[in-house]
Amino acid sequence: MPIQTLKREIQHSVAVVTLNRPEKRNAISPAMITELLQALDEVESGPARVLILTGAGKAFCAGMDLQALKDFRSHSEAEITTDARRIASLFRRVYGFPKPTIAAVNGVAVAGGCSLATLCDFTLAAPEAKFGYTEVGVGFIPALVSTYVVRQIGEKRARDLLLSGRIFTAAEAQAMGLVNEILEEDRLMPRARELALSLAEMSPVALTHTKHLLLKFTEGEINREIELAIDASARVRKTGDFHEGLAAFLEKRKPEWRGK
Numbered sequence: 001m002p003i004q005t006l007k008r009e010i011q012h013s014v015a016v017v018t019l020n021r022p023e024k025r026n027a028i029s030p031a032m033i034t035e036l037l038q039a040l041d042e043v044e045s046g047p048a049r050v051l052i053l054t055g056a057g058k059a060f061c062a063g064m065d066l067q068a069l070k071d072f073r074s075h076s077e078a079e080i081t082t083d084a085r086r087i088a089s090l091f092r093r094v095y096g097f098p099k100p101t102i103a104a105v106n107g108v109a110v111a112g113g114c115s116l117a118t119l120c121d122f123t124l125a126a127p128e129a130k131f132g133y134t135e136v137g138v139g140f141i142p143a144l145v146s147t148y149v150v151r152q153i154g155e156k157r158a159r160d161l162l163l164s165g166r167i168f169t170a171a172e173a174q175a176m177g178l179v180n181e182i183l184e185e186d187r188l189m190p191r192a193r194e195l196a197l198s199l200a201e202m203s204p205v206a207l208t209h210t211k212h213l214l215l216k217f218t219e220g221e222i223n224r225e226i227e228l229a230i231d232a233s234a235r236v237r238k239t240g241d242f243h244e245g246l247a248a249f250l251e252k253r254k255p256e257w258r259g260k
Helices: 030-045 066-074 077-095 112-119 143-153 155-164 170-176 185-200 204-236 240-250
Strands: 006-011 014-019 050-055 059-061 101-105 108-110 122-125 130-132
Touching: 006 030, 014 030, 014 185, 030 077, 050 059, 050 185, 059 101, 059 112, 066 240, 077 112, 077 143, 077 204, 101 112, 101 185, 108 112, 112 122, 112 130, 112 143, 122 170, 122 185, 130 170, 143 155, 143 204
Parallel strands: 014 050, 050 101, 059 108, 101 122, 108 130
Antiparallel strands: 006 014
16 A cells, blocks of 8 residues: 555664645644554564654644544444544553654644654754644643653643643743754754664664663553543543534634533
């Protein structure tokens, strides 16, 4: 099956996977989830030692494709839970990927896109990049990423970002520890490749074992919390507020929350 939502290249031990739906600001569709999981499998088993994830066009990733999500209004509870598990499997795969990962955030990274940037080992950003866990604004919740965000920046800051759904700058993201470096746009990918090549010079066995050890420190807790998050994510999709928020977004109007 031809790849439709990604571009992939491997050069000098570095794999670059580019989210390639620029007309949709690289929103995550069901097809993109499938292709990302496939690409990760291929990079893991292939010759590349480091993975760079970036976006085509002016955005890194605008989160889940809400046009695709509207179909879930008629899905069963089992189908909704299965989809939540599928998204969780993508996030787990990125977070637990055995080779070093670098997010090169070239523009907007919100909701699921902000999650992908958060889950990589290194996050580089252009000065104009914008971040946000914006799910609450459309009646959804940033359930699956929450366990990772709390660990990276602490509960108080996590509550600020996850409950407000506000957009924040690359500079603020760096100050909180969510971004490692800020580079001018024309330096973003060259710096990502430079960092990748420096990592590729390290022992691949040592890098993999280091990542595995770091994962083991919190594996049990994260597994338990992800199960809670999958349940919460599935339950909120059955609420009136979720359906209203989704409809309002697609109809480009302000939502009228009913609180149920």
